[in-house]
Amino acid sequence: MNSFQLANESSPLSLTPNFILPEHKRPNLSQVTSLDSIPIIDLSYYDENNPSSLEVVHKISKACGEFGFFQIVNHGVPEQVCNNMMKAITSLFELPPEEREHLSSTDHTKNVRLVNFCLKVEGGEKVKMWSECFSHFWYPIDDIIHLLPEQIGTQYREAFTDYAKEIGSLVKRLLSLISIGLGLEEDFLLKKVGEQPRLRAQANFYPPCPDPELTMGLQEHTDFNAITVLLQSEISGLQVNKDGKWISIPCIPNAFVINLADQIEVLSNGRYKSVLHRAVTNTVHPRVSMAMFYGPNPNTSIGPIQELIDEEHPIKFRNYRFSEFVEEYYKPERTGKTVKENFKLEDK
Ligand SMILES: O=C(O)CCC(=O)C(=O)O
Numbered sequence: 505m506n507s508f509q510l511a512n513e514s515s516p517l518s519l520t521p522n523f524i525l526p527e528h529k530r531p532n533l534s535q536v537t538s539l540d541s542i543p544i545i546d547l548s549y550y551d552e553n554n555p556s557s558l559e560v561v562h563k564i565s566k567a568c569g570e571f572g573f574f575q576i577v578n579h580g581v582p583e584q585v586c587n588n589m590m591k592a593i594t595s596l597f598e599l600p601p602e603e604r605e606h607l608s609s610t611d612h613t614k615n616v617r618l619v620n621f622c623l624k625v626e627g628g629e630k631v632k633m634w635s636e637c638f639s640h641f642w643y644p645i646d647d648i649i650h651l652l653p654e655q656i657g658t659q660y661r662e663a664f665t666d667y668a669k670e671i672g673s674l675v676k677r678l679l680s681l682i683s684i685g686l687g688l689e690e691d692f693l694l695k696k697v698g699e700q701p702r703l704r705a706q707a708n709f710y711p712p713c714p715d716p717e718l719t720m721g722l723q724e725h726t727d728f729n730a731i732t733v734l735l736q737s738e739i740s741g742l743q744v745n746k747d748g749k750w751i752s753i754p755c756i757p758n759a760f761v762i763n764l765a766d767q768i769e770v771l772s773n774g775r776y777k778s779v780l781h782r783a784v785t786n787t788v789h790p791r792v793s794m795a796m797f798y799g800p801n802p803n804t805s806i807g808p809i810q811e812l813i814d815e816e817h818p819i820k821f822r823n824y825r826f827s828e829f830v831e832e833y834y835k836p837e838r839t840g841k842t843v844k845e846n847f848k849l850e851d852k
């Protein structure tokens with residue numbers, strides 16, 4: 505791919521001033537470390553009939569508390585299903601800009617939308633991100649797949665249908681491992697989050713960028729759902745914040761990156777973390793990723809789980825309806841601050 509044109513722009517992408525971040529928001533790539541990394545967990549060691557597999561539960565629990573992120577291998581999702589998904593996403597972003605433009609929308613409530621995100625800088629102009637993202641609901645898959653517009657061809661529909669079914673089962677397994685790790689009944693989180701989940705998928709495309717130091721593929725954020733399963737192409741770009749430092753996440757063949765999102769942080773009363781992460785660009789290779797967000801239905805009431813509140817762990821967040829959180833997230837005047845801070849209780 506030589507040049508890429510964002511769907512809502514009239515000329516090929518170039519590093520014009522509206523993509524250039526103010527200095528304090530730039531990625532500062534020389535400070536990023538690859539020495540530390542998020543844990544890699546082999547799920548094939550987990551067997552519910554075998555107590556030694558509690559080691560997997562323990563590893564996940566530790567990763568959730570320390571990093572809020574981990575990678576999983578031998579997760580049981582066929583390689584072919586993942587490859588087909590990646591190919592379909594790549595083809596989608598190869599559609600001519602005028603075809604993608606029909607999908608463009610700034611309305612976050614739309615079932616299907618294509619967006620070029622912006623960063624609202626306090627006291628400044630909006631800065632465009634060096635990426636284009638295509639998102640839509642993914643549950644129940646057989647009901648939503650035919651709602652995708654015509655230009656989303658059969659390659660994407662077929663690949664996505666297979667992929668969504670696999671990820672649906674994988675998330676259920678992960679939620680049960682995470683529940684056990686928290687000392688809860690195995691189906692606790694699934695019941696809480698997954699009765700009638702509201703799930704979005706987001707395919708991200710990051711074209712090569714002439715100067716990755718000046719721009720960002722996706723600005724730092726925490727995910728506001730419950731848990732995210734990320735599939736990335738073999739080009740790295742994801743970075744995770746650990747104790748104020750950025751760590752770059754290596755690409756491992758046939759692995760998924762799992763991250764906890766805000767609702768699990770609240771439900772676990774802060775024991776598990778939803779941490780800041782971002783995507784940076786590179787000068788040579790286009791990069792593709794697919795984030796499958798798994799979150800509660802807007803009517804679900806969320807708050808720290810009773811069993812996880814005690815003298816040593818005083819309650820950290822107030823109760824709310826998930827729709828309230830989402831509303832706060834999309835407030836136009838919102839700038840950098842992560843939304844979960846608004847639901848924190850004062851330290852006593
Ligand atoms: O592309 C990536 O690696 C990160 C994507 C991401 O964080 C998101 O879609 O929320």
Ligand SMILES: [Fe+2]
Nearest residue numbers: 725726727781
């Ligand atoms: Fe994210």
